[in-house]
Amino acid sequence: MSSHRSPHRLAVAVAAAAAAAALPALLGTPSAAAKPLPVPAPGPAHHLVVTVSDTGQAADARTYDLYCHPTGGNHPSPAAACAEVSKKTVWGADPFAPVPKGTACTKIYGGPATAHVAGRWSGRPVRADFSRADGCEISRWKKFAALLGTPRT
Structure with a gap:
């Protein structure tokens, strides 16, 4: 192969250089090409506020925040609650769906x-509501026992 450039390769190289030179003008300002796009601020994609009430026991009635991935909040067992909800999460299905x-x-x-x-x-x-009004609702509550707790009767 010869070190001689063909007219076709030379034309392609010239066109590429012209396009690169014109890019800042197409973007509006020369500095616009150098600025990176802003990165969205990380938000809590896994944050739940849980309110349990009407338990008959003052110690069981509570409201708490649960953050997962990373785990945090004032839930009494955040790691267990996060693991439980994560296990119930299936692509395309609402883990909190009602009966x-x-x-x-x-x-x-x-x-x-x-x-x-x-x-x-x-x-x-x-946005999900839970009760213990019948067998199906009790089963649904038990499915999230680590998240909701088990009321004493």
């Missing part, structure tokens, strides 16, 4: 305890 309408549930009453979970999980908004 589907029309589901046959036993008429077992688990007590007056209620819980409300709000915030963001995996970057998506969460």
Whole structure:
């Protein structure tokens, strides 16, 4: 192969150099090409506010913040709660979804305890209510026992 440049390669090199020289003008200012895009500030993609009430026991009624990835907040067992919710998270499914309408549930009453979970999980908004009104709701509560706690009856 010869060290001689072909007219085609020379034309391509000249066109590339002209395009690179014109780029700052196309972007508006010469300094615009040198500035990096701003990086979005990290936000809590896994932050839940949990309120448990009507438990019949003053010690069981509480509101706390839970942060996951990294773990933090004032939850009594943040690592266990984060692990539990993470295990329940499946792509395309809402881990906090209510019991589907029309589901046959036993008429077992688990007590007056209620819980409300709000915030963001995996970057998506969460608004979920829990109760212990029947067998399905008790099962759903137990699914999140590390997050919600187990009310004493």
